[in-house]
Amino acid sequence: MIVIVITYIVLIILYIKGVMNVFLLCRADSKESIYLREKGYPAPLIYLISFIDVIFFRRLFRINKPLWLGEWLFHISFLFVILAHLRFLLIGLPSWWSHIVCIGKYGGIVMPFSLVYILIVRASIDWRRYISPGNLFLILLLILISLSGLFMRYINRMDIIDVKAFVTGIFTFNLQPLPDSRVFVFHYLLGLVLLLYLPSHVMTAPITVAEARRREEFRI
Amino acid sequence: MKRTFTEGLGRKELAEIKACTQCRECLRYCPVQEVTGRVEISPSEKIRIYRDFIERTESLRALITGRDIPEQLLKDFTRAVFECTTCGVCGEVCPAGIDTQRLWPLLRREMVKRGLGPVGGQAEMPEVIRNTGNPYNQPPSERYRPWFPDETEIAEKAEVAYYVGCTGAYQAQPMVRGDVLILKAIGIEFTMLKEEEEVCCGFPLFITGQHELLEGLVKRLVDAYKNKGVKELVCSCPCCVNMMAKDWPFYYGKELPFKIVHVTQYALKAIKTGKLRIDHGLEERLIYHDPCYLSRGVGVIKEPRDVLRSIPGVELIEFDRWGRLSRCCGAGGAARKVFHDNAVAIARLSIDEACHRGADRLVLSCPACYEKVNDAMKDYPKKVRIVDIMELLSEIIYGQNA
Structure with a gap:
């Protein structure tokens, strides 16, 4: 029961946070904001180039290739792991979703390795200066989540039907018993912590990266 | 109503503040970091602290913990944001593409509006510019005279104008003398504003977050060049050129009636067309x-x-x-x-x-x-x-x- 209460508290917090962020962004059409005069591309081309920048992390590739490798692998594997997890949340996913789940399975293996690799790359520069406490916490959190996920997938397999019934029950207010696994509870609770701690760059960085491309092309 | 920390930001800047991943790549390039080594004044820390200000005052956290921010924290942040050279290399290497060269002046403006900035002698700048037309408190009559090459003609009206800039005129005179000599060698007819008419481009005020005088300065300068029939405004100072190309249209209220050209661009064009020969x-x-x-x-x-x-x-x-x-x-x-x-x-x-x-x-x-x-x-x-x-x-x- 306590896990369910925690889940609803987290969801309410996320809802309020989301609404407040949307409100802030909508309000931020400040009269005090400075007008930027920037030359643009023809629309389709800038969308395409910016999209490539976002997908392949071109900016990071340009300045730190070893780190880029770890970050890109992590983000892409994380994306597929999340997509694969949607099968626990949604009913009626198309049959081709099984391919996504399959990629997500490999993503789940790549994820902890890429995170450890990121830590090693950062530590090889200067541990104290180049790892912020927030960043370190997030990486450790993700490592724990991914390891517990791998444990449930390959060592102590969970009954997917139980998991799905529990998770969908929360969203449909048709509460179902918590699957009987300490590892699952651990994984699930850490997932909630991640939701609370999810960095805002997940939502905004694609926009700023796309905008940066326009800026780079600015010439007098 | 109390001023909020997002009031002076547009959507782009707010998205940028939220986009910082705290990866600290910027620390490896920041020149202030290179010489001070103080992480607490690094670009990523400044963004983290400002984001914290927003969260403390305009988010769910504000409802729970209250909206007060310790005065010392605000003062430390102000000092950090003014200690920056605004060189923008942090933005250049930022994986999230944050336009820091534009963001820092806006954060500085916010601290100025809160009465915490600017720092040191920067606070006197608006008054000095209002009185003398330049931030160095130098007499306008000495703007060209000490360095201007003899026997160089300035047209009353021309399609090309040369803007000297305050730093060049008072602090780096061999440089602006070189500019005029090259324009002369190209053989182009060019015009300049009178010494008392050529005032500060507004960059020092913009960069220190003191934006009150900007509109007046910009309109005065743009109209003066417009009246001279200028089509190309040549300048050698990068700060002035940046201000003119990016910010003058905003403070003028519309597109400029002339093009902004850096002196090296002008010289290169002349070399290519054979107007400037280097024998x-x-x-x-x-x-x-x-x-x-x-x-x-x-x-x-x-x-x-x-x-x-x-x-x-x-x-x-x-x-x-x-x-x-x-x-x-x-x-x-x-x-x-x-x-x-x-x-x-x-x-x-x-x-x-x-x-x-x-x-x-x-x-x-x-x-x-x-x-x-x-x-x-x-x-x-x-x-x-x-x-x-x-x-x-x-x-x-x-x-x-x-």
């Missing part, structure tokens, strides 16, 4: 330093190099970091007077590298760099001859007595 050579190893607001600001990177390569005999070498990744000279962000030690230490990094690479001369194209690098060589064992790009060109064209 004499120069057997020297030159190293060119990219000014932050010229390279990262307005993308002028190739033209100065092409100008230098057009001099017969010149061997052009590069800094380890050049172009959009170039290192600040330390003079940027109106911080060079207030945080003098930082500025000198940063400038010495470039001097060291120029010496290490065996350059005969360090070529600059910014009056602030010119002044600061000169300053940094005082009482410093390593020396490199410095020269402005147009000063060098005029020396070659007119001889040593240019």
